[in-house]
Amino acid sequence: SDTEFWDKMQAEWEEMARRNWISDNQDAPGQVTISTIEKGYYFHTDNPFKDWPGAFEEGLKKMKEGDLPVTILYLEAAILQEPNDAEAWQFLGITQAENENEQAAIVALQR
Numbered sequence: 001s002d003t004e005f006w007d008k009m010q011a012e013w014e015e016m017a018r019r020n021w022i023s024d025n026q027d028a029p030g031q032v033t034i035s036t037i038e039k040g041y042y043f044h045t046d047n048p049f050k051d052w053p054g055a056f057e058e059g060l061k062k063m064k065e066g067d068l069p070v071t072i073l074y075l076e077a078a079i080l081q082e083p084n085d086a087e088a089w090q091f092l093g094i095t096q097a098e099n100e101n102e103q104a105a106i107v108a109l110q111r
Helices: 001-019 055-065 066-083 086-098 100-111
Strands: none
Touching: 055 066, 055 086, 066 086, 086 100
16 A cells, blocks of 8 residues: 555665665764674664673574564674674574565675
């Protein structure tokens, strides 16, 4: 329906604004990349799980429960703790795709 279409467009616009994709300023406040290799993937800086021990395992549990937003936070925390964890990047990409955030999914899966 038209309402669903416009609701989806609004959500995409808000996501773009949150990630600062519609601004000339590449150093958006509240966002951080962990290195130039990961350029293009913006991590949540207000992630409550960033120092969580066993973040990857917790993320997998939340994934099985279907809680995609929390899964993403846990997987991002795991990657911030271990940036070269290919499995964490893979699951993050898959989860972002399931959460309909294709740009983040592509960047994570390319990593």
